[in-house]
Amino acid sequence: MECVEVLRGHADKRVHCGRPGDPWQRGPPRTHPPVCSSSSGLPRGHRIPYPCTLQHLVVRAVSVLSAFPTTSLGQNGDACRRSPGVRFPLMQVPADFSAMILDREGEAAREWLESLPQVIGELLDRWRLRRTGSPWCGMCAVVVPVVGEDGRRCVLKVSWVDDETRLEPVALRAWAGRGAVALLRADEELGAMLLERLDERRVLLDVPVQEALDIAAELLRALRVPAPPELTGIGDIAARWGAEFRKEWRRLGQPCPERLLSSAVDLCGELAGLASESWLLHGDYHYGNILGRGDDTWVVIDPKPLKGDAAYEVVPLLRNRWSEIRGGGGTRVAVRRRLERFAEVAELESSAVIRWCLVRSIGDAMWFREQGFEDRAEISWDIARTMFADL
Numbered sequence: 001m002e003c004v005e006v007l008r009g010h011a012d013k014r015v016h017c018g019r020p021g022d023p024w025q026r027g028p029p030r031t032h033p034p035v036c037s038s039s040s041g042l043p044r045g046h047r048i049p050y051p052c053t054l055q056h057l058v059v060r061a062v063s064v065l066s067a068f069p070t071t072s073l074g075q076n077g078d079a080c081r082r083s084p085g086v087r088f089p090l091m092q093v094p095a096d097f098s099a100m101i102l103d104r105e106g107e108a109a110r111e112w113l114e115s116l117p118q119v120i121g122e123l124l125d126r127w128r129l130r131r132t133g134s135p136w137c138g139m140c141a142v143v144v145p146v147v148g149e150d151g152r153r154c155v156l157k158v159s160w161v162d163d164e165t166r167l168e169p170v171a172l173r174a175w176a177g178r179g180a181v182a183l184l185r186a187d188e189e190l191g192a193m194l195l196e197r198l199d200e201r202r203v204l205l206d207v208p209v210q211e212a213l214d215i216a217a218e219l220l221r222a223l224r225v226p227a228p229p230e231l232t233g234i235g236d237i238a239a240r241w242g243a244e245f246r247k248e249w250r251r252l253g254q255p256c257p258e259r260l261l262s263s264a265v266d267l268c269g270e271l272a273g274l275a276s277e278s279w280l281l282h283g284d285y286h287y288g289n290i291l292g293r294g295d296d297t298w299v300v301i302d303p304k305p306l307k308g309d310a311a312y313e314v315v316p317l318l319r320n321r322w323s324e325i326r327g328g329g330g331t332r333v334a335v336r337r338r339l340e341r342f343a344e345v346a347e348l349e350s351s352a353v354i355r356w357c358l359v360r361s362i363g364d365a366m367w368f369r370e371q372g373f374e375d376r377a378e379i380s381w382d383i384a385r386t387m388f389a390d391l
Contacts, residue, residue, distance in 0.1 A: 097137045101160060104139075112160060116142060120158060123192055127185055129156060140165055145197065153197040154184060161191040164304050169193055170228050171305035174280050179222040181291075181301045198299065202292025209324040212287055213338060216317055217345035219290065219298055220310055227280040227307030234281070234308030235272045241363055242268030248366050255369055256362070256381060260388055264362040267355050274309075281306040286316035311352035314342065315360040315383065322379050335386050358387035 093116060101109045120142070124131060129146040132153070136143040141159040148154060159165040172183035172193075185194040204212050242265050249261050282289070283304035290298050306312070318325055318335070327334035339357075343350040365380035 093137065093142070097142075100139055105160065105162075109160065116158065119190055119192070120144060120156070123156060123158070123187070123190070127156075127194060129154070129194070141191075146194075148194075155195050155197050157193045157195060159191040159193075161188075165191060167231065167305050168303055170230065171280060171282070171303040174225055174228055175223065177299075178225075179219055180299050180303070195301075196293075198301070199292040199294055202298075203288060204290035204298065205287040205320075207287075209321050210338070212321075213317060213325075213342055214345060215298055216285070216287070216290060217342045219300065220285070220313060220346045220348075223282065223300065224279050224310060227278045227305075231280070231305050231307040233278070234306055234312045235274075235276075237306070238268045238359065239272035241359065242272065245362060245366075252366055252369050255366070255377075256384070260384060261362065263388055263391065264359050264384070267359050271355060271359065277309045278307050279310055281308055281310060281313055283313075284316070285313040286320050288320075309348075309352055309356070310346065311343075311348045312356045312360070314339075314348075314353050315357045315364070317342075318357060318383055319361070319364065319376075319379055322383065331382070331386055332389055336390055354387050354390050358384050358391070361387065 093113060098113050101113060123129070124144075124146070128149045131144055131146050133145040135145075140162075141157050143158075144156045146154050146156050159168070166188060169183055169186040169188060172180055172195075177183075177196075181198060182196040183193055184196065186192065204215060207215065245261065245265050245268065249255065254261075282300055283306045284302060285300070289302050290300055293299055325335060325338055327338075339353055340350050342348075343353050361380045361384040365377045365384060368374070368377035368380060
């Protein structure tokens with residue numbers, strides 16, 4: 001989770017309920033973490049993606065396929081009877097999907113899980129949709145491939161409503177299909193969205209790394225629109241990190257040199273004070289969240305929206321393909337060259353990109369260290385050290 005979505009897709013780093021899908025990072029409960037865990041006391045300002053591997057996708061998909069279903073999902077109801085086509089049997093919510101939701105949200109989620117079949121059936125009827133295949137399901141959402149009365153192929157996404165998922169339609173409305181998946185209808189109370197269906201064969205994760213970086217930079221520039229006022233600002237996130245990083249560093253046994261930690265803390269203060277821009281940010285900007293449309297353009301999916309300087313968005317693009325980005329010219333030289341090119345194409349200040357990459361990588365590394373993901377932590381430490389050398 002970061003992931004191949006829509007339709008390996010549109011559910012939140014999700015897995016197809018009936019065939020291998022591709023959750024690239026949301027494995028067992030909360031492997032797609034908040035900025036830092038609640039036990040550490042660090043803020044939950046956004047979520048941290050981490051590298052996608054084919055092996056991870058296969059293992060995750062197999063775990064879903066091996067689970068016994070627990071809940072019926074996605075009756076066609078009157079919508080099916082009104083529309084010509086195949087009648088589908090009742091679908092099922094996989095046991096591990098239910099377990100993940102219950103583990104994360106507690107018993108409050110049980111009623112939601114039990115209501116999903118009825119909710120989806122009512123949405124199919126109300127929006128006059130016909131289901132065309134098996135649903136996808138993942139950490140936070142269930143997604144059903146559908147067609148509308150006009151024959152348009154879409155996906156119906158129903159999410160567990162929390163502080164992040166409730167803001168997804170806010171961001172998609174602001175982008176209005178320009179550089180982002182088009183939002184066709186929404187019911188915020190139910191956490192439901194009807195979205196355009198994208199080309200699952202075209203995922204930026206599959207594109208050679210320099211070409212992928214160029215595409216991501218161009219798209220990031222295209223996504224620059226004023227942020228809705230209700231979004232959290234990255235300046236507030238940086239201020240919280242500055243207050244918590246040192247305490248977390250000590251708790252984890254001082255896992256990096258003190259001067260690197262001090263640099264990150266100081267930068268948090270600077271970034272908090274400088275964060276005056278109010279652009280809409282995706283918040284989870286990685287290759288797996290960038291898919292192709294049928295018209296050969298690229299668009300983002302699955303935003304966790306924030307507001308601020310778009311330089312904040314860059315670090316997942318480094319982390320998820322770090323070995324490729326370092327290249328054969330030595331870590332610092334290769335990375336600096338790629339970052340300068342990215343900043344130029346995206347129309348960002350390269351110094352701001354470096355500072356945000358350092359600060360975010362320190363937070364990533366400490367979270368991964370706490371969770372026992374030492375290989376991922378080392379990637380983030382390596383990024384932080386590389387950024388520190390270029391300050």
